[in-house]
Amino acid sequence: xxxxxxxxxxxxxxxxxxxxxxxxxxxxxxxxxxxxxxxxxxxxxxxxxxxxxxxxxxxxxxxxxxxxxxxxxxxxxxxxxxxxxxxxxxxxxxxxxxxxxxxxxxxxxxxxxxxxxxxxxxxxxxxxxxxxxxxxxxxxxxxxxxxxxxxxxxxxxxxxxxxxxxxxxxxxxxxxxxxxxxxxxxxxxxxxxxxxxxxxxxxxxxxxxxxxxxxxxxxxxxxxxxxxxxxxxxxxxxxxxxxxxxxxxxxxxxxxxxxxxxxxxxxxxxxxxxxxxxxxxxxxxxxxxxxxxxxxxxxxxxxxxxxxxxxxxxxxxxxxxxxxxxxxxxxxxxxxxxxxxxxx
Numbered sequence: 001x002x003x004x005x006x007x008x009x010x011x012x013x014x015x016x017x018x019x020x021x022x023x024x025x026x027x028x029x030x031x032x033x034x035x036x037x038x039x040x041x042x043x044x045x046x047x048x049x050x051x052x053x054x055x056x057x058x059x060x061x062x063x064x065x066x067x068x069x070x071x072x073x074x075x076x077x078x079x080x081x082x083x084x085x086x087x088x089x090x091x092x093x094x095x096x097x098x099x100x101x102x103x104x105x106x107x108x109x110x111x112x113x114x115x116x117x118x119x120x121x122x123x124x125x126x127x128x129x130x131x132x133x134x135x136x137x138x139x140x141x142x143x144x145x146x147x148x149x150x151x152x153x154x155x156x157x158x159x160x161x162x163x164x165x166x167x168x169x170x171x172x173x174x175x176x177x178x179x180x181x182x183x184x185x186x187x188x189x190x191x192x193x194x195x196x197x198x199x200x201x202x203x204x205x206x207x208x209x210x211x212x213x214x215x216x217x218x219x220x221x222x223x224x225x226x227x228x229x230x231x232x233x234x235x236x237x238x239x240x241x242x243x244x245x246x247x248x249x250x251x252x253x254x255x256x257x258x259x260x261x262x263x264x265x266x267x268x269x270x271x272x273x274x275x276x277x278x279x280x281x282x283x284x285x286x287x288x289x290x291x292x293x294x295x296x297x298x299x300x301x302x303x304x305x306x307x308x309x310x311x312x313x314x315x316x317x318x319x320x321x322x323x324x325x326x327x328x329x330x331x332x333x334x335x336x337x338x339x340x341x342x343x344x
């Protein structure tokens with residue numbers, strides 16, 4: 001019998017990623033979608049050939065009794081909708097970030113684990129073949145002791161002109177919680193999610209409040225409430241330093257940078273695409289070189305979640321790691337707001 005899937009939230013990610021992938025799997029069936037606006041949710045259902053649509057989450061659960069739920073709502077509703085799905089005995093795939101607070105992420109983790117349910121977050125970059133290769137090479141010691149890591153999630157002029165991305169209450173923050181969290185997860189995943197000991201960060205709101213147009217459309221500068229850039233230093237157990245740079249708007253040469261650098265005492269590396277290099281007598285030596293980064297990481301992340309729900313032993317970004325990444329993001333924001341280092 002096919003597993004029944006319900007989608008909560010009928011936005012772009014729900015349609016282009018979740019629905020698109022689920023329809024490639026014969027083992028599952030999308031039975032319903034839930035959204036706050038009746039007409040938009042109806043249009044979403046018709047467009048994607050989903051039989052039933054609802055505006056009330058509880059009504060959907062009572063009527064459909066799904067096995068699996070995708071949560072694709074604005075960040076502030078992640079906790080509410082994940083908890084509701086877990087209470088109804090569903091496995092859950094939630095879009096990033098896990099929530100807007102570490103306390104909420106911890107509660108979701110505990111409920112999922114306590115009920116033996118799968119809770120996964122859509123940190124799709126970690127599913128790239130590049131990440132798998134780098135994790136293996138770091139574990140084998142090819143880079144030696146990795147003591148500095150630089151995660152970059154930067155846009156020159158990429159303030160989203162749709163949705164709630166400039167609304168702090170709805171999103172919980174700006175580029176850190178939207179973009180930077182992806183590269184932080186990829187970096188920490190390669191390193192085996194070591195314990196964070198202390199963070200120091202500074203954030204800026206210099207561009208988003210005085211411009212209104214960019215690569216991704218228009219926004220109201222008078223309603224721009226989030227940071228447009230944040231820079232942080234994260235001290236990890238064992239002495240490694242992880243640096244994060246993230247922005248919606250920053251005067252850089254490149255349009256966008258989404259990458260992680262690893263610096264070891266034997267070799268250095270970049271993640272997308274995977275490249276490992278060293279120096280011999282002043283000459284650059286290439287040890288590993290993938291010409292292009294894995295383009296299928298979104299699909300691979302979705303596949304891993306479905307496979308996990310079907311009983312296969314596969315890696316997902318689980319509730320524990322969701323809590324740890326939210327604890328880190330929360331600490332970075334607290335450090336930037338207070339102007340002091342935060343010890344975890």
